[in-house]
Amino acid sequence: xxxxxxxxxxxxxxxxxxRELTGNxxxxxxLPIVFGVIIAVPLAQIARLNRSAGAVMLTASSLLYTIPSxxxxxxxxxxxxxxxxxxxxxxxxxxxxxxxxxxxxTVDALxxxxxxxxxxxxxxxxxxxxxxxxxxxxxxxxxxIAGIRVISVTNISMVSVxxxxxxxxxxxxxxxxLTRNYPEQxxxxxxATLLLALVxxxxxxxxxxxxxxxxxxxxxxxxxxxxxxxxxxxx
Amino acid sequence: MTVPEQSSSPxxxxxxxxxxxxxxxxxxxVDDLTMDIxxxxxxxxxxxxxCGKTTSLxxxxxxxxxTSGTILLDGQDVSQQKASELRRSMGYVMQSSGLMPHRSVIxxxxxxxxxxxVPRTEARARAxxxxxxxxxxxxxxxxxxxxxxxxxxxxxxxxRALAADPPVLLMDEPFSAVDPVVRAELQEELLRLxxxxxxxxxxxxxxxxxxxxxxxxxxxxxxxxxLAQFAAPEEIxxxxxxxxxxGFVGRDRGFRHLSFQEGRHVTVxxxxxxxxxxxxxxxVSVLSPWTLLxxxxxxxxxxxxxxxxxxxxxxxxxxxxxxxxxxxxTLRRALDAALSSPSGLGVTxxxxxxxxxxxxxxxxxxxxxxxxxxRGRADHNTAV
Numbered sequence: 366x367x368x369x370x371x372x373x374x375x376x377x378x379x380x381x382x383x384r385e386l387t388g389n390x391x392x393x394x395x396l397p398i399v400f401g402v403i404i405a406v407p408l409a410q411i412a413r414l415n416r417s418a419g420a421v422m423l424t425a426s427s428l429l430y431t432i433p434s435x436x437x438x439x440x441x442x443x444x445x446x447x448x449x450x451x452x453x454x455x456x457x458x459x460x461x462x463x464x465x466x467x468x469x470x471t472v473d474a475l476x477x478x479x480x481x482x483x484x485x486x487x488x489x490x491x492x493x494x495x496x497x498x499x500x501x502x503x504x505x506x507x508x509x510i511a512g513i514r515v516i517s518v519t520n521i522s523m524v525s526v527x528x529x530x531x532x533x534x535x536x537x538x539x540x541x542x543l544t545r546n547y548p549e550q551x552x553x554x555x556x557a558t559l560l561l562a563l564v565x566x567x568x569x570x571x572x573x574x575x576x577x578x579x580x581x582x583x584x585x586x587x588x589x590x591x592x593x594x595x596x597x598x599x600x
Numbered sequence: 601m602t603v604p605e606q607s608s609s610p611x612x613x614x615x616x617x618x619x620x621x622x623x624x625x626x627x628x629x630v631d632d633l634t635m636d637i638x639x640x641x642x643x644x645x646x647x648x649x650x651c652g653k654t655t656s657l658x659x660x661x662x663x664x665x666x667t668s669g670t671i672l673l674d675g676q677d678v679s680q681q682k683a684s685e686l687r688r689s690m691g692y693v694m695q696s697s698g699l700m701p702h703r704s705v706i707x708x709x710x711x712x713x714x715x716x717x718v719p720r721t722e723a724r725a726r727a728x729x730x731x732x733x734x735x736x737x738x739x740x741x742x743x744x745x746x747x748x749x750x751x752x753x754x755x756x757x758x759x760r761a762l763a764a765d766p767p768v769l770l771m772d773e774p775f776s777a778v779d780p781v782v783r784a785e786l787q788e789e790l791l792r793l794x795x796x797x798x799x800x801x802x803x804x805x806x807x808x809x810x811x812x813x814x815x816x817x818x819x820x821x822x823x824x825x826x827l828a829q830f831a832a833p834e835e836i837x838x839x840x841x842x843x844x845x846x847g848f849v850g851r852d853r854g855f856r857h858l859s860f861q862e863g864r865h866v867t868v869x870x871x872x873x874x875x876x877x878x879x880x881x882x883x884v885s886v887l888s889p890w891t892l893l894x895x896x897x898x899x900x901x902x903x904x905x906x907x908x909x910x911x912x913x914x915x916x917x918x919x920x921x922x923x924x925x926x927x928x929x930t931l932r933r934a935l936d937a938a939l940s941s942p943s944g945l946g947v948t949x950x951x952x953x954x955x956x957x958x959x960x961x962x963x964x965x966x967x968x969x970x971x972x973x974x975r976g977r978a979d980h981n982t983a984v
Contacts, residue, residue, distance in 0.1 A: 485698025487663060488770075489711050489760075490688035503702045579702045579744040 371549035372556075387557060390534040393455045393527065394520040394565070398513060400456070401463025406509075408464070409471035410497060423472070426465035434458060434526050455527040455534075462523070463516045470512030474505035507580060510573040514566055521562040525554075535561070611675055612636035613768060613800040614660060619669030621655055621825070629655045630825035633669070637817075639767075640798040644815035644833075646805055648848065652825030653804045657770055660802065661687045673768070688712050691761025691769040691799075695777050697753040699745035705731070705756050706741040712764040723763075730759040735789060751782035758790070762797070771803045775810065787813055808849050812837060812856060820845050834860040838975075858932035861971055866934050866964060868927065868948045868957040874904055880913045890943035893918045898954035900924065900947045924949050925959055931971075935964045 376383065412419030437458040442449045445457065478501060486496045528536025538554030541547070574581070614637040621630040630652040637643045645653035658664040659671055662683045671678045678686055691712075699708045707714075709727035714720065731741055734755040745753055754774060761769055775783045787810065794801065805811055811818045812833035820836060822828040822844045829841040837857040840846035846853075873892045878884040891904045893915065902918035912918055922940030925933050925948045937946030938961035945958035 479696075479701075481694065481696040481698045482700060484663075485692070485694055486700070488661065488687055488692035488694065488698070490684045490686075490715055492684045495715075500700060577702070579746065582744050582747060 368549055368552070372552050375549050375553050383553070383557065386533060386535050386537055387561070389452065390521070390524050390536075390558075390561060393452055393459065393524040393532075393534055394517065394561070396456045397459035397463045397520055398516055400460040401467050401516065402509075402513065404460070405464045405467035405471055406502070409468050409475060410501075412468065412472055413475055419472070423469060426468050429461055430465040434462075434523050435529060437461070438527055438530055438532070450531045450533075452527075452532055455524060455532050459520050459523060462519070466516055466519075467509075467512050471505065471509060474508030474512070475501055477508055478504045503576070506576045507573060510569055510576075514569050517565045517569060518562050521558060521565065525558065611639075612672075613639040613674060614802065615672040616656070617670045617672065619656070619659060619666045619671060621652070621659065621664060622667045628652075628667075628825050630659070630666075633825070633827055635819060635827060635830055637800065637802060639800050641816040642794060642801040642803055642814050644803045644805060644811040644818045645821060646808055646811040646815075646818055646848075647821030647828075648823060649806065651821035651823050653806075653819075653821045654772055655825070656821070657772055657802055657804050660768075660770060661690050661692065663687075684715075688715055688764060689766055689768070691764070691766045693754075693757045693761045693769065693771045693774040695773040697745065697750075697757040699753055699756055699760070701745055703744075704741065705736075705743050705745065705748070708745060708756060709741075709759045709763050711760055712766075716764060727759070727763060730762055733762070733793070734759045750778045751786065754778060754782075754786055755789075758793075767800055769799045769801045771801060773804055773806070776805065776807070783810075790814065809856065812859065820848060822848075855932065855935075858935060858968065859930050861931040861968065863925075863929055863931045863934045863964075863967075865967055866931070866959050868959060869945075871945065871947075871955070871958045873898075873955065876901065876915050879904070879915065879918075882910065885909065890945060892921075892947065892955055892958075894955050900949065900955040903941075903943050905943075921947055924953075926951065927956060931964055931968060934959050935961060935968075938964060 408422060412422050438454050439449070441447070441454040441457055442451070445453065447453045482500065482504070483496075486500045491500065524534045525536030525539060528534055528540045535554050535557050538550050538557070542550035542554065616633045616635045616637075619630060619633040620628050622628045629650075633652075633656060645656060647653050655664055659666050660673070660678065662678055662681075665679070673681075673686075673689075699705075700711070703711075706724050706727045709730050710718075710720075710723035713723040713726060718726075728738060728741060731738055736752060736755050736759070740748065740752065745756065748756065754777075757774065761771075775786045778786065791814065803811075803814055805814075815833050817830065818833045818836050819830045820828045828848075829836055829845045831841075834857065836845065837849055837853045837860070840849055840853070849856075871892050872886065872888040873894045874884065874886055876893060876895050879893070886904055886906050886909050889906050891906070891909075893901045893904050895901055900921055901915055902921045904912050904918055919942050922942065923933070923937050923946075925937035925946050927948055927950055934946060934948075937948070938944060938959055939946075941947060941958075943958075945960065946964075947955055948957050948959055950956050
């Protein structure tokens with residue numbers, strides 16, 4: 366069990382490097398999620414309003430998703446004029462993937478809203494933009510966050526691939542560990558990646574709970590109300 | 601825009617002027633509809649599915665745009681007004697309440713005032729008042745719609761429609777998704793509210809009973825979007841204008857029409873009674889073939905037939921009674937009390953529910969018949 370001791374010893378000895386790589390890794394994972402949501406939500410609404418454009422957009426986004434990440438990391442500097450080592454390449458690539466995934470799930474999320482609620486919003490006199498922002502979007506949050514959770518896990522693992530071409534992230538622990546034949550370093554990399562994925566997922570679950578208080582209130586209170594009814598009937 | 605002619609009667613609140621709606625060049629959903637909806641009245645659009653009643657309703661607030669014709673709201677062409685602002689000027693209640701599941705009950709009610717720019721605290725204070733108006737406890741205000749029963753949600757829907765105090769309420773089958781008991785309650789509540797508020801209400805339903813209970817005027821729509829008859833409910837039941845209306849109002853229409861005939865003149869006969877406490881005492885005999893069982897307060901609890909008096913010693917063993925007739929109520933209630941009673945005698949009660957006597961079916965029939973003769977004289981100026 367020497368290697369476990371090796372892993373434990375590795376962390377304090379390389380704390381500064383770990384902090385830096387974790388920071389880089391987080392930036393490259395989270396920024397694409399934020400940009401992805403900002404871009405995908407309006408696109409999804411456009412896709413819903415214009416069916417033919419929507420069909421083209423959804424097909425195009427699915428095609429983009431099939432481009433291998435490594436190819437994207439190598440190709441993007443040519444398009445963007447960035448250095449091959451720049452984190453921008455990874456952020457842009459993962460944003461494209463995030464948009465591709467989120468657009469479809471956002472369309473589904475917006476389509477899942479009860480038509481009666483939407484009709485009511487129209488009848489109450491909401492303007493289209495206000496209805497989208499204050500009725501459609503909040504109600505789409507649960508499905509939207511389900512999509513974001515998938516993307517967050519995928520991003521955490523895909524960011525590591527950037528290390529192959531030298532973009533700094535926790536992936537460097539793998540490339541470095543491989544060339545130096547240093548399994549403890551690889552193990553630390555795996556554990557750190559897993560922890561990041563878990564923490565990010567937990568934060569997203571918390572975010573959903575904060576944004577959708579009505580979903581829990583409804584299920585728990587309905588159960589309580591049903592129990593109350595049952596008691597009344599029994600009495 | 602056509603300007604309605606000046607007349608001595610006040611301007612109608614809503615005027616349909618040759619309104620047609622056609623979808624995809626098919627048969628019209630609404631066919632050349634012209635009608636005036638008067639201020640402060642409940643006008644009910646009724647008809648089978650696909651008759652264009654909901655389409656007609658939704659053209660008033662421009663959720664549906666007419667293919668041709670104009671709709672005037674208080675003399676103004678609705679198509680010239682901004683749709684979102686027009687809609688805020690009218691309350692709208694829909695079938696599946698349509699409440700926002702992510703907003704508390706209070707915030708749901710405050711929706712339209714908030715859209716109109718009323719500050720949040722003010723809008724919420726008004727919403728709390730409205731909870732009381734529609735008969736909901738104030739603590740329900742903090743809940744989400746999903747935590748309410750169907751009937752409560754419908755009440756919140758009505759409160760939301762009233763929040764900006766609009767002169768016009770559009771109600772699209774608002775009570776059709778709740779059970780019959782709750783529906784009757786909600787109908788009564790609506791009539792009570794209307795007595796205080798005097799809104800112009802356009803109410804869509806497929807239920808002719810609901811139409812005759814609620815409507816000051818009833819518009820019967822036929823398939824194909826044709827307005828078949830537009831009249832007071834009493835007239836629709838008594839004198840349907842064609843076979844379609846006669847068929848739609850149904851084979852019970854004669855019976856239903858009795859709801860519009862008051863029973864002030866029904867003779868109430870005295871009836872022998874026996875008190876619940878006396879049942880166990882075999883020395884208390886009954887003299888009539890049917891004796892009414894009452895409690896200490898005089899409320900009826902069924903019948904004691906003379907033939908089986910000796911075997912009835914508790915209230916549970918008495919013969920259950922029929923429906924009760926409250927003195928002065930309609931002939932429909934009087935007749936039903938008599939017909940549903942095992943003794944053939946309709947138990948009549950006063951406003952406090954105490955038995956005061958019985959009515960006989962035959963005498964109710966006599967009243968119905970003489971009312972018909974009177975009407976015939978009035979209508980045709982001749983004996984019938």
